[in-house]
Amino acid sequence: MNERKVAVFLFAVALLVPVPRVLAAQLVSKIEAGQYTVSDGALPFSAIRLAPTVQFELPHATLRARGSALISEQNLQLADGIVTGTFTSPTVYGVRAEMIGNASRAIDDRSLGTDQVDVQTRVHVLFHEHGGVWLGGGVARPWRVAVASQASVTDAGAWAKLGDALAKFGTATMTATFTNFSFTKIASVNDTGSASLSCASPVAPAANIAVRALFTETPGTGACERQSRFNDLEGSIRWELGALELTAATGYRFGDSYDVTPDSKRWTSGTATIWLNDRIALVGGGGRQPALPLRGIPARSYGMAGIELAYWPINKGGVPVSLPRATLVKGFEMHALPTGMHKLIIHVGGVETVDVMGDFSDWSPLTLVRRGRDLWELSVPLSYGMHQINVRVDGGPWMAPPGTPTMHDSFNGDVGLIVVAPPDKSAH
Template identity: 25%
Template sequence: MRRFPRFALAITSVLTLSAFNAQAGGDPRLTARLDRETREAVDAIIASARKAGVPTETLVDKALEGASKRASGSVIISVVRGWADDLRRARQALGPGSPDAEVVAGAHALRNGVQVRELERLRSARSGVRYAMALDVMNYLVNRGVPADTISPVIVDLVLASATEDQFAKFRQDVERDISGGVAAATAASLRGHGLVQQIASSATSADGGAPGSALPSVRGTTRVADPALNPTAVGAVQGASTASGAAEAPAAPRAPCPAARLLWCLFVLAVPPLGAQAPVRTRDVGFATVAYDNGLTLGALTLTETVAVERPAGALFATGLVSLFNDGRWSMQGGLTGSRFSAAIPTSGLLRPWFRSVRGELSFNTTSTAQHGFMPTLQLLGQARLHLQHDQYAVRGGAAVTRTFDGYAWRTTVLGDAGGWARVGQAVVSFTTTPMQLQYGDVLGDNEAAVSWTRGRVTYDASLGVRVGEALRGTVAWGSFTATWPLLAGTLATASVGKYPVDLIQGLPGARYAAIALRLPNGKFPALRRAARRPVLPPPPERPALPITERLALVIGPSLDSLSLREIRVWAPGIQRVELLADFTEWVPVPLIRQPDGVWRGYYHVTPGIHRVNLRLNREELDVPVNLARVKDEFTGDVGLVIVR
């Protein structure tokens, strides 16, 4: 009879100890994953964080991730303690009423180099917008190479403009596409962000009736606004006017269009994919340029440039028109149309695989025409084929082109080569292009140009140097340029540029030195002075994301299937015998995916909206990162992939 009180005392002691451990902050998930000394230290950090009012699930997640990646106890403790400190700083900056998801995203932002004052600006906005999505986009783009001091004010401006989650998602996709196309990360984020701010401000009064964010100013080849040396349309128009004023010969009678023009147009129509489903991007540039030509003539010109661009992964269509009014009373107009068709990306193999991830083909056609006061119009038709070898941080290309040009007197044929590439060096993008050419009369020469683009704060700088070698009558010719672009109010951009460009031997236009200033009006309109009430826009139904099967290893997460955020996860891993998923939403426990008959692996898991960290284990070997995700260094021993889930 005396054994029962002892047994009851033992049970009471165990329950009391368990209750004490739970009250002290112990998490049962850590018991089987960490050794005793590490678990006690982590439990103490978590208890202290909980007492300070910060979310602790992230701390548990970091400890579990370290355990799964076989980090030492001292490393796990150090990582958890660092995150606890950052969570406290984020809570203080965002305020005690901020949801846990926003505090966690704010801690990520602080670790990525975002200043505390930027988080305090979000707190002071009081716009009613839940900005966890905004902070997740900020963190994701920082890990994609956008400087923190560039993206943080852009994100704050978008939050103050009441950007929606759909607009933030499209903004991230647009910036990623620009970066993959070779645009400097800072440049892409700055121009896309300021364009979206202006688009939101003017969407209610837009004559187009387009939805907010449907048309952003493209940064593909348009960062040098109204620059007569670097903008092909501005160069042609200003040069054409000089030719008109300096020509001594009478224009020849016009000739009938050659059969080659009809053939080129047919190929153009067949090569360019249908782009009607893509919303067009429209811009308008107004500026002034002063040009000192090689023949001694100096002119000033007011310029107006209109551009419309449609881009999609399979191709692009770009149209431009420019009108120039000169101080001697003459005028000039120029129009151009360019279309490109890209092949699907093909994974590299053999000797190329260590250096490049994929190869793509490109077929493009261009037609340009210039009309000048008192002179015959000119016309240029160009067909070009290229091959692109691509990597995340650099790319190279090579190709050839044939052009037929009517210069106002006769038709001429020119054969051109094309080779070049680009690479990211720190926060800058460096590029190089060489264009050997053989003119109709046999002269062989080559244009070589190097350029660099970088962003400091909110200003984007572009510089270039070029040299022409082999020109028969002139010898070696050099040129260069410098351009600065910065945002003004409501998404309007200003540009100032100086430089020199060489003689255009294909169209017979002279070289010159120039200085220019310009304003770019996104969507071709002046910003609205007063914001009208925004019409509600119903979000489109969720779509199953496409799995990029051209990559070596890829992962996509589908839309939510129920109220508990159950989602389909698919992985492209052909030729693999076993695929296991490790992520923060699996508590870093390797879970096997189900093999499908076409090289796809599939599973269903509860994944809440936000930014998540993911690894894959292939054939029970080392951890890997899907190629289509942003790859960053984890706090332990390797890399991890980032994915944003809506």
């Protein structure tokens, strides 16, 4: 147990080490500390929760590691770690494929803990950056979860984004998801760490006459099993207005009555985040989270308050598909036109929109026009002088265009610098 505490502590401390600016564009980290109250009695009434996250972003891939640990009375009660890799294809006519792989471990003080590996593929249809639908499917392989063996997961969903960063009422992102879990359920005393039982065992669920018919004795292993499935229907909304972020989710689980336990039938949760500056936020929330039987994590009710620290804030948009980064931009050119205008040319493929903004546009986004497979153009009036410019693709983060000198701007970002020569030298 001490080793675990030390590991969590070191991980948290490691996140406090400032990240070199050169890496910052690809490395983000977050750590939360909060006071938790869990009402089901299975977990401590009061606990501190640490939830660090590290994320690396590449043009078509994201690697994220996040953890969560509930510590009470100097003991680690429940720890949950997950590493996620997401590979995203370029967008072709609004269609994007995504492959997601997860490897996770949950450590429960009351048992040995569980491991799970799952792989999922999704196909997204995007309606620019304002909405989309997706359909996905995959398999999950849990270990040390006595209650379930290999599972197949199918999901479908839709999302819509209203407003923008400059809108009076901010941005709201709504998501609806349907997920089907199909797996083999095995009779056991506990969900995790206990051996499977035979149907004849007096403590087996199948000993209950009402459910006995649902289970069958597997000839080879002698385990008491049944094919099981349930469905989750969940809706969420995320509203961002200035420094305030509100997130609410509600869900309903239905399926075989034996598998849908009363404590996981309906759930609702909400979180409010107020950013005091771009690195520190107050977080508060509560609600109920359903059990995750494949991972051996029980249902829990909670109320929490705490702070969130972000060294390099993770892009927290509620859009449920990873959007490509500006690092996809392959090239940037600027040409003086005889009319006194300047043509900006950006080379980037597999995206839906490309915007620029800078001092020349009073920092309002200007959308480029697609002129070819990976060619985007826009003519802007640029006067003599040094100008600042940023670019973004598909509504992602603003970044300095490649191939231009850059400097830090005033607001923790980088900005590209372009120089327009005096009129008599414009022939260069």
